[in-house]
Amino acid sequence: MTHRTMRDFLSALEKKGLLRRIARPVDRMWEPAALAKWMYQALPEEKRFGMYFENVKGYRIPIVTAALGASTATYATALDVEPESINDAWVRACRNPIPPKVVDKAPCQEVVITGKEVRLSCLPIPVWTPGKDKGPYLTTNTVTKDYDTGIQNMGVYRSMVRDETNLVSNLGPGRHGYVNTLTWTDKGKAAPIAWAIGAPPAVHLATVANLPYGADEITIAGGMIGEAVNMVKCKTVDLLVPAEAEIIIEGEIHPGETDMEGPFGEFAGYMGPVDRRPVVRITAITHRKNPIFYGYTSQMPPSESTTIQSLTNAGMLLKMLRHDMGEISVTDVFIDQTFGGLLAHVIVAMKPSYPGHSKKVGRLVAAMSPLKRVTVVDEDVDIRDHTHVDWAMNSRYNPSRDTVLIDDAYFPINMDPSIRSTTSQNTMGSKVVCDATLKVDAGTFSLPPKEIMMKALDLWKEIGLPEFEIPKRAKLRIDRS
Ligand SMILES: Cc1cc2nc3c(=O)[nH]c(=O)nc-3n(C[C@H](O)[C@H](O)[C@H](O)COP(=O)(O)O)c2cc1C
Numbered sequence: 001m002t003h004r005t006m007r008d009f010l011s012a013l014e015k016k017g018l019l020r021r022i023a024r025p026v027d028r029m030w031e032p033a034a035l036a037k038w039m040y041q042a043l044p045e046e047k048r049f050g051m052y053f054e055n056v057k058g059y060r061i062p063i064v065t066a067a068l069g070a071s072t073a074t075y076a077t078a079l080d081v082e083p084e085s086i087n088d089a090w091v092r093a094c095r096n097p098i099p100p101k102v103v104d105k106a107p108c109q110e111v112v113i114t115g116k117e118v119r120l121s122c123l124p125i126p127v128w129t130p131g132k133d134k135g136p137y138l139t140t141n142t143v144t145k146d147y148d149t150g151i152q153n154m155g156v157y158r159s160m161v162r163d164e165t166n167l168v169s170n171l172g173p174g175r176h177g178y179v180n181t182l183t184w185t186d187k188g189k190a191a192p193i194a195w196a197i198g199a200p201p202a203v204h205l206a207t208v209a210n211l212p213y214g215a216d217e218i219t220i221a222g223g224m225i226g227e228a229v230n231m232v233k234c235k236t237v238d239l240l241v242p243a244e245a246e247i248i249i250e251g252e253i254h255p256g257e258t259d260m261e262g263p264f265g266e267f268a269g270y271m272g273p274v275d276r277r278p279v280v281r282i283t284a285i286t287h288r289k290n291p292i293f294y295g296y297t298s299q300m301p302p303s304e305s306t307t308i309q310s311l312t313n314a315g316m317l318l319k320m321l322r323h324d325m326g327e328i329s330v331t332d333v334f335i336d337q338t339f340g341g342l343l344a345h346v347i348v349a350m351k352p353s354y355p356g357h358s359k360k361v362g363r364l365v366a367a368m369s370p371l372k373r374v375t376v377v378d379e380d381v382d383i384r385d386h387t388h389v390d391w392a393m394n395s396r397y398n399p400s401r402d403t404v405l406i407d408d409a410y411f412p413i414n415m416d417p418s419i420r421s422t423t424s425q426n427t428m429g430s431k432v433v434c435d436a437t438l439k440v441d442a443g444t445f446s447l448p449p450k451e452i453m454m455k456a457l458d459l460w461k462e463i464g465l466p467e468f469e470i471p472k473r474a475k476l477r478i479d480r481s
Contacts, residue, residue: 090315098222106243129265198246
């Protein structure tokens with residue numbers, strides 16, 4: 001069972017030495033974000049950590065960032081699984097969803113602020129690209145609901161603080177949060193919306209899953225935790241929010257009310273364009289007595305945003321391929337952590353069972369996901385090891401025979417800078433499938449047979465040469481030599 005609260009998770013992370021407390025007072029308008037940028041830009045993944053800013057100038061509320069997505073290790077700690085079991089944990093959670101449980105009393109409503117008392121500046125909302133973003137932004141779970149079905153959705157849609165009582169939320173066309181708000185505003189009604197800050201970690205990580213419209217991420221979070229997530233009714237809008245969250249912001253989108261949103265530093269590594277987006281009138285702020293403010297570090301990759309989206313959506317794809325599409329030949333999926341798990345590079349490992357099978361799976365992945373580059377390899381390749389994937393590309397991929405180009409793929413313009421045109425009009429994107437599975441019998445590997453390699457390993461140790469752990473790449477090769 002995974003942690004029921006963000007606090008439990010932060011304690012577990014600290015015990016593992018994966019969380020750093022920073023006691024020096026920091027200015028929310030630039031210091032937490034700029035320090036987090038150094039961590040992602042300078043430190044290798046295995047050295048990164050969650051950042052807990054204990055003293056935020058002018059506030060009694062600490063800021064935490066990067067705890068969920070500093071690295072695969074912090075992410076795995078959030079789900080209480082081993083790093084190599086992350087995909088399996090998501091597959092299990094998706095196959096065993098647990099609906100939430102509605103409770104009357106909730107820690108997230110220990111303090112309730114409504115009416116004229118509401119002021120967004122009572123929260124230490126950071127500026128994430130200091131010197132370039134338009135202002136402070138919420139980067140956390142957004143809750144919306146379909147008016148007609150009553151089914152809720154959770155997604156992360158960055159939301160700009162416009163003034164003390166209004167946010168402008170980047171609910172882009174096609175995104176489920178936006179579709180949900182239209183089901184209200186198209187009928188002339190105000191759409192309810194809420195942000196859950198510092199929710200249970202499984203809720204945060206399920207929120208970035210690309211699920212089909214109508215699937216509520218909270219049921220997958222329940223499946224991951226192994227127990228229903230407690231949800232409580234908001235104080236001023238008709239929505240349920242995670243009861244154990246640190247802070248909840250409630251609001252309404254009124255029909256036709258929009259304003260310019262941005263600029264904001266995006267996950268693709270560039271400042272995004274400014275666009276017209278819905279305005280949210282804030283109706284309440286509720287929180288625990290001593291709340292913790294949690295915000296995701298995004299912007300230039302790698303970042304927390306790219307790490308969590310890649311890891312969550314690899315699990316989702318594996319589940320869809322194996323259990324919804326019946327492609328049980330697929331053994332593993334990995335999404336590179338440089339592009340938000342959205343338009344990035346996905347590597348699929350499989351056991352092809354008929355000619356053209358691997359290309360078919362590659363096309364399927366390209367069609368059912370927003371991913372831009374799909375590489376398919378055999379199951380004897382460690383898809384998390386660049387050198388092994390490169391070797392497969394060099395030794396098993398014949399570009400003129402093994403490439404599928406897919407035209408006219410639609411990506412919203414502000415997500416993929418490579419398709420921005422000089423006139424700022426959207427141009428269509430494209431996708432590529434590279435089939436790097438073996439199509440001919442290339443003979444045995446050019447390594448000595450396994451028994452000789454193992455005898456040599458004993459000799460290595462006897463001589464006292466430097467110790468090592470056998471890399472997965474080497475193991476996969478030696479086992480087949
Ligand atoms: C920090 C962060 C910021 C994000 N900002 C946005 C955003 O502003 N707009 C958007 O469409 N997706 C954004 N995403 C990606 C979505 O949250 C993600 O794709 C999610 O699955 C969308 O939910 P939906 O499929 O239910 O719409 C962001 C993700 C993260 C981690």
